[in-house]
Amino acid sequence: MAHTSLDVVNQSARTSTPPQARSTLEVAKLIDISRCIGCKACQSACMEWNDLRDEVGVQEGFYTSPADLSDQSWTLMRFNEEVIDGKLQWLILKDGCLHCQDPGCLKACPAPGAIVQYSNGIVDFQQDQCIGCGYCTAGCPFHIPRLSGKDAKVYKCTLCSDRVAVGLEPACVKSCPTGALHFGSKEDMLFEAEHRLVDLVERGFAKAAVYDPRGVGGTHVVLVLPHGDRPEAYGLPANPRVGPLLQVWRSGLARAAGVATMAAVLVAGVLHYMRHGPLEVPPEGDQGVKP
Amino acid sequence: MSGSGKDLILRHSNASRIAHWAVAIVFIDLFLSGLALFSPFFFWLSNVLGGGSLMRFLHPIAGVALVVLFYPYAAMLMGDNRWLPNDSKWVKHMAAYMRKEHPDIGETHKYNAGQKMMFWSMVPIIAVLAVTGVLLWQPWFAPHFSAGARRAAGLIHAICAFVMFVGIGIHVYAALWTKGSIDAMIRGTVTRAWARFHHPAWERDAGGKGGR
DSSP: OOOOOTTEEEETTOSSOOOOSOOOOOEEEEEEGGGOOOOOHHHHHHHHHHTOOOOOOOOOSSSOSSSSOOSSOSOEEEEEEEEETTEEEEEEEEESOOOBSSOHHHHHOOSTTSEEEETTSOEEEOGGGOOOOOHHHHHOTTOOOEEOTTTSOEEOOOTTHHHHTTTOOOHHHHHOSSSOEEEEEHHHHHHHHHHHHHHHHHTTOTTOEEEOOGGGTOBSEEEEETTTTOGGGGTOOSSOOOOHHHHHHTOHHHHHHHHHHHHHHHHHHHHHHHHHOOBOOOOTTOOSSOO | OOSOTTOEEEOSOHHHHHHHHHHHHHHHHHHHHHHHHHOGGGGGGGGGTTOHHHHHHHHHHHHHHHHHHHHHHHHHHHGGGOOOHHHHHHHHTHHHHHTTOOOOOOOOOSSOHHHHHHHHHHHHHHHHHHHHHHHHOTTTTGGGSOHHHHHHHHHHHHHHHHHHHHHHHHHHHHHHHBTTHHHHHHHSEEEHHHHHHHOHHHHHHHTTOOOO
């Protein structure tokens, strides 16, 4: 949302290095699912702060509403229904961008500066630079960014980069009534997460775990999962990663190899012409040999 | 062999030439916009192709135009591009041919083996580009495919595009190198001497009336 600043450390499809002199505190949002009561205050706060209004949908037989993330719904409480020990339970996921340290969306994006990463770790889309190709939606291991049908731009959670930039916590965190959401430095959030884990294990959730996946370099939204051995049950990939296809497709090496191939064809043509000259029809009477 | 070497005979019909240049223009747009999407080094090309968003919007539409123009054109040329025993001989002597050593490579029909290889490489490559392109086409088709499928499609699309560039690069160079062939693709005609020298079997069989 916000424009390029000195705090941008990584930009999509740029040939130049962004300014690196300043560095700010690395931040993170902590989501402790064990404390979530599913009130959806975070969803409302996100809509309020960001001036978003999704279309009013219909009841689809589950408590999740709206049914999916969209250009108007940047965070969504997903009520995954599971039968555990004979009882129906909600494994709630506050879905939305996890702000990867190694973001697949940014790697995939071909539009210079359309996706940026700040030194505080927030990954942000600059919609005015977006060309609507949707490569970010292919690059994201979490299926988060959504292409709008209205303006052909992609939207997702900004981690309230505009609020964070002026020292406020994200709107969702401010609205959370139970302390399931926390915001602070990544270091503090991990420390806090470990505390919550100890508490959870004491309460019988022996498999509780912190979700801060290494495959994407860690994330700036960290989750405490009571059933940490089964992130898939919450709708989270167990081992998210940018993946070899994207690594090859959008790599500097592939780009260099492609451009070198083209250059080689051009150079070969020029050299061949210089060495052999054009193929011309020989003068009349000299047509004994034919190609 | 009849007629003077200076006679003009028809090599490419009006329809063939129009189709050729339409395909060429569409290819140039596709290639340059594809290059801009592939590498940030070339993103500046978007400035001469309507700006990033419009360029991106037009790329798949140009892709459809390529398919619509190319395949009927290819069907028109297919008969003359059938692989003949003589063509393998041409391939064997290709290096000498490129050195203009005039090796004995038998009677060349309307297209030589190099042209036929170009033809037959473009037929599947454009199909693969079209299919992978549909997987990447936002906002109408791409949402129906998984992220993994679209990553694979993107990589295959890029690889095929470079194979196509190399093919078209060779094609353009061969046309520049072989004097008279660009004129033939613009005005449609070649001199009888040109036909006898480059495509003797075509000159003899068609007698210069086989412009397709």
